[in-house]
Amino acid sequence: MENDSIGELFAAISRIDTGRSADAILQEFRSAMARYGLRHFLITGLPVPHDTAWQREILGDGWPPEWSLRYLKEDHFPHDPCVAQCRHSPQPFRWNDLPAGRMLARAKLVMDEAAEFGMREGICVPIHVPLAGPGVVTAASDRIDVPASALPLIETLCVHTFRRLSGLEASGQGSGAAPLTARERELLQWSAEGKSNEDIACILGLTRNTVESHHRNIRGKLDAINVSHAIVKALRRQEIQI
Structure with missing residues (x-):
């Protein structure tokens, strides 16, 4: 059984090595992690705690879009206990290994809200890079099946x-997307502020069909599955603000 697991690991690494884009690499990574019930993930560098643009360090985003938006809006990053643990420890850890009794209320809120978005259990793998800041790969789900041997x-x-993703980023081969137009940024900004398509049409003097057409173009440019996902991606590219 252990030999089978090691064989699957090498096969996954081989497919990741041959991936020609960040999307292809992340697809293989997602598939490999799903074997352990880990459906959601984030792969990112960890800048200083009070860096308000920390999301520029993200290499791979597999979080639920609604949770990403919540995390950004509530400014959870400086209070995330997983982030704090990753800065100080080189060892992988499970979320439930964090000392809940010593968590500040704000840190506990981060973990409680993650559970509400389908991430009750998780694993963090801190990555400490020489001459660079730390990073982390964190993966989670409502329930996970990860024996100690795995x-x-x-x-x-x-x-x-x-x-692998860091290498793509450094070589300029990471997946990119066309910039939004001024009108698209304006429209998505209103969406980020909670306005409906009808509201935006009224504010901008457009028809609802035109607003919906813009949203389709925005989702296509950002490779987003819905408006929330598009807002998160635009925030991370600093094309809009909240």
């Missing part, structure tokens, strides 16, 4: 994927 395999896969 943790070294998961750690290997996470570290390899992080390095």
Whole structure:
């Protein structure tokens, strides 16, 4: 059984190595992690705690879009206990290993809200890069099935994927998207402020069909599955603000 797991790990790493884009790499990573019930993930560098543009360090985003938007709006990053643990420890850990009794109320709120968005259990793999800031691959789901013997395999896969994506980013081969037009940014900004399509049409003097057409173009440019996902991606590219 262990040999089978190691064989699957090498096969996954081989497919990740041959991926020609960040999207292809992340698809293979997602598939490999799903075997352990880990459906959601984030792969990112960890800048200083009070860096308000920390999201520029993200290499791979597999979080639920609604949770990403909540995390950004509530400014959870400086208070995230997983982030704090990753800064100080090189060892992988499960979310439930964090000392809940010593968590500040704000840190506990981050974990409680993550559970509300289908991420009750998770794993973090801290990555400490020489001459650079730390990073992390975190993966979670409502329930996970990760025996202790699988943790070294998961750690290997996470570290390899992080390095592969970092290499693409450094070489300028990461997945890019066309910039939004001024009108698209304006329209998405109103959506980020909670306005409906009908509201936006009225504010901008457009028809509802035109607003919906703009939204389709925005989702296409950002490779977003819905408006919330588009807002998150635009925020991370600093094309809109909240």
